[in-house]
Amino acid sequence: MHGVAEPIQRLIDALERLPGIGPKSASRLAFYILRMPNDQVQDLAEAIATLKEQIVYCNRCQNLSQTTPCAICSDPSRDQHLVCVVEDPLDVVAIERTGVYKGLYHVLHGAINPVEGIGPENLRVDALLERLEKEPIQEVLIATNPNMEGEATAMYLARLIHPKGIRVTRLARGLPVGGDLEYADEVTLSRALEGRRDI
Amino acid sequence: MHGVAEPIQRLIDALERLPGIGPKSASRLAFYILRMPNDQVQDLAEAIATLKEQIVYCNRCQNLSQTTPCAICSDPSRDQHLVCVVEDPLDVVAIERTGVYKGLYHVLHGAINPVEGIGPENLRVDALLERLEKEPIQEVLIATNPNMEGEATAMYLARLIHPKGIRVTRLARGLPVGGDLEYADEVTLSRALEGRRDI
Numbered sequence: 001m002h003g004v005a006e007p008i009q010r011l012i013d014a015l016e017r018l019p020g021i022g023p024k025s026a027s028r029l030a031f032y033i034l035r036m037p038n039d040q041v042q043d044l045a046e047a048i049a050t051l052k053e054q055i056v057y058c059n060r061c062q063n064l065s066q067t068t069p070c071a072i073c074s075d076p077s078r079d080q081h082l083v084c085v086v087e088d089p090l091d092v093v094a095i096e097r098t099g100v101y102k103g104l105y106h107v108l109h110g111a112i113n114p115v116e117g118i119g120p121e122n123l124r125v126d127a128l129l130e131r132l133e134k135e136p137i138q139e140v141l142i143a144t145n146p147n148m149e150g151e152a153t154a155m156y157l158a159r160l161i162h163p164k165g166i167r168v169t170r171l172a173r174g175l176p177v178g179g180d181l182e183y184a185d186e187v188t189l190s191r192a193l194e195g196r197r198d199i
Numbered sequence: 200m201h202g203v204a205e206p207i208q209r210l211i212d213a214l215e216r217l218p219g220i221g222p223k224s225a226s227r228l229a230f231y232i233l234r235m236p237n238d239q240v241q242d243l244a245e246a247i248a249t250l251k252e253q254i255v256y257c258n259r260c261q262n263l264s265q266t267t268p269c270a271i272c273s274d275p276s277r278d279q280h281l282v283c284v285v286e287d288p289l290d291v292v293a294i295e296r297t298g299v300y301k302g303l304y305h306v307l308h309g310a311i312n313p314v315e316g317i318g319p320e321n322l323r324v325d326a327l328l329e330r331l332e333k334e335p336i337q338e339v340l341i342a343t344n345p346n347m348e349g350e351a352t353a354m355y356l357a358r359l360i361h362p363k364g365i366r367v368t369r370l371a372r373g374l375p376v377g378g379d380l381e382y383a384d385e386v387t388l389s390r391a392l393e394g395r396r397d398i
Contacts (some may be wrong), residue, residue, distance in 0.1 A: 002247040003295030004288070005265045011246040017239065019231055020224060024382070027289055032218055034250060034263065041215065041251060047210040049244035051233060054206040066204045066232065089203070090226055096202030183223065 010120040019050035079103040081138040092184040139167040169196040261323040278302040279338040289381040297389045310348035338366040368395045
């Protein structure tokens with residue numbers, strides 16, 4: 001871009017690599033950051049710079065966390081007999097926001113997607129099966145996204161878990177089909193949790 | 200937000216303070232940054248952290264720049280008789296992008312806005328008048344935004360400059376009225392530059 005100083009251009013380029021940020025909003029953000037108070041700018045830079053080194057995978061639920069086991073896995077008040085399987089860490093956030101769910105989680109970090117070459121071996125499925133052997137889990141609530149990949153993943157997991165005599169449930173319909181779990185509003189997601197059904 | 204590690208939440212909070220980024224896109228960005236290659240993350244953090252210290256105001260055109268005078272003001276091939284007055288640095292970028300304009304710039308850093316208490320004394324108007332005394336400027340092209348504040352600023356400047364016997368022009372209509380100059384496409388902005396008229 002002509003007429004813009006190199007350090008500003010450098011930031012614009014870096015911002016443009018982020019999802020959902022085009023050239024014009026990258027420019028707006030860069031010039032906004034230039035006008036922000038110094039301490040806020042340094043906060044933002046440091047939050048980005050130190051993020052990855054502070055985050056690990058919880059060795060139990062596989063969620064991203066500052067500690068392993070994570071805060072939820074370490075909380076004795078959570079129902080140790082119920083585990084909710086989700087695709088992504090943001091799905092844990094969405095479900096926690098409802099305040100309805102009191103069990104544990106297991107984060108797969110994706111869903112089965114043959115088109116993109118993602119099979120069960122690329123997900124944290126083995127870690128889940130291991131937990132089912134070791135922990136007193138009585139019900140696995142599969143909360144993968146209500147789209148093709150999420151459904152395929154749910155069916156795959158249900159087939160693996162049923163023979164173990166463990167109850168397998170799925171979030172109730174009520175979620176908009178084809179959508180993304182993390183965009184569901186709290187009420188819809190609460191209903192879906194309450195109305196979960198056996199599969 | 201429940202269920203999210205503190206360093207992630209800290210970044211989400213910092214991102215949410217930026218314009219046009221809501222809670223959900225802040226979350227998406229944070230988790231995206233978590234998955235980005237280390238060097239890209241450090242690039243982004245450093246671009247933000249070092250931005251402000253590397254940028255100064257050009258003492259001639261008042262644009263944000265790495266040097267003073269800036270690259271445009273230092274370029275002897277630019278027409279030294281023509282100065283284009285804009286509200287913001289992003290407007291310089293938009294005009295440079297057309298490739299049509301070969302004169303100099305003057306950045307006001309805002310427009311007259313009585314509602315927000317912004318008068319000429321809050322803008323870089325004195326610096327402009329000083330340039331008109333010292334430099335061989337024959338034409339001032341006022342390219343403030345085609346909205347109420349931009350028009351008021353243009354009228355105000357025209358009244359100050361006319362008595363000096365310097366030609367004062369305005370970008371041709373062709374810009375969508377009520378809009379923002381920096382969002383104009385190159386063709387519209389090129390037409391507006393070519394068809395500029397006396398006021």
